[in-house]
Amino acid sequence: MESSYLCRRYNKIHIDMIDLKNPKWEDFHISDMPKREAMPGVKVHCGIYRRKPGSPSPQFKQHNSISIPKEIFDGHLQTGVHRIG
Amino acid sequence: MATYRQEYTVLAEAIVTNTIVVPTDAEVKAGEQPSLYYYTDSAAWDTGAQFTLISPRIVEALGLQSNGKETFMGIGGDQESDTYFVHIGLPNGELKRYVKVYCSDLDNYDVLIGMDIIAETDFLITNADGKTTFQFRTPSEGGVEL
Numbered sequence: 001m002e003s004s005y006l007c008r009r010y011n012k013i014h015i016d017m018i019d020l021k022n023p024k025w026e027d028f029h030i031s032d033m034p035k036r037e038a039m040p041g042v043k044v045h046c047g048i049y050r051r052k053p054g055s056p057s058p059q060f061k062q063h064n065s066i067s068i069p070k071e072i073f074d075g076h077l078q079t080g081v082h083r084i085g
Numbered sequence: 086m087a088t089y090r091q092e093y094t095v096l097a098e099a100i101v102t103n104t105i106v107v108p109t110d111a112e113v114k115a116g117e118q119p120s121l122y123y124y125t126d127s128a129a130w131d132t133g134a135q136f137t138l139i140s141p142r143i144v145e146a147l148g149l150q151s152n153g154k155e156t157f158m159g160i161g162g163d164q165e166s167d168t169y170f171v172h173i174g175l176p177n178g179e180l181k182r183y184v185k186v187y188c189s190d191l192d193n194y195d196v197l198i199g200m201d202i203i204a205e206t207d208f209l210i211t212n213a214d215g216k217t218t219f220q221f222r223t224p225s226e227g228g229v230e231l
Binding site: 066075077080082083 | 087102103104105113114115116117118119120121122123124125126127146147174176177178179180181182183195223
């Protein structure tokens with residue numbers, strides 16, 4: 001499952017680098033992805049991703065989500081830190 | 086499935102919503118507010134950004150501890166940035182947990198929601214009658230055809 005997710009995310013970039021049964025995370029990078037021309041007013045943050053050996057795999061953990069009260073986002077809060085309890 | 090809809094009265098120059106950033110050591114329970122979070126109404130959704138970024142003022146306000154430095158390519162070339170793990174609360178009420186984010190000066194924004202999050206949603210913008218409507222839902226269900 002993890003490897004298929006990796007494939008879905010990066011398949012347009014460097015799928016030939018990925019062994020689906022044994023992805024080489026430690027050496028994985030996407031430095032060859034197409035460079036885009038910067039346009040006025042458009043932020044471009046494509047680039048390089050390297051994972052250090054033994055470090056967490058955040059992409060996988062992003063499937064881990066829970067529901068929180070939507071009332072938080074009703075617009076009545078001030079920008080900044082909020083502590084509950 | 087959780088959905089979100091935002092209607093503008095004009096053509097939007099940017100898709101900006103509110104969001105919260107939660108330290109990973111804060112207490113989070115389903116259906117409850119996290120014990121500590123940073124709320125902002127200045128989160129830009131950017132399909133041109135590969136990763137999600139947060140501003141230095143959020144890092145400072147929450148006292149986040151970096152888990153390392155990584156290099157990414159911005160407009161001005163390679164940039165080295167501190168990275169952090171945080172939970173990101175989306176305005177549809179979903180808290181994405183353990184998102185790796187970069188810290189960068191975002192000018193007028195507090196958060197730049199990148200494709201690492203957008204790619205897990207159904208994301209739709211319409212502009213009929215000169216008025217932008219932005220909608221997204223999680224998880225992605227597909228099936229939207231134009």
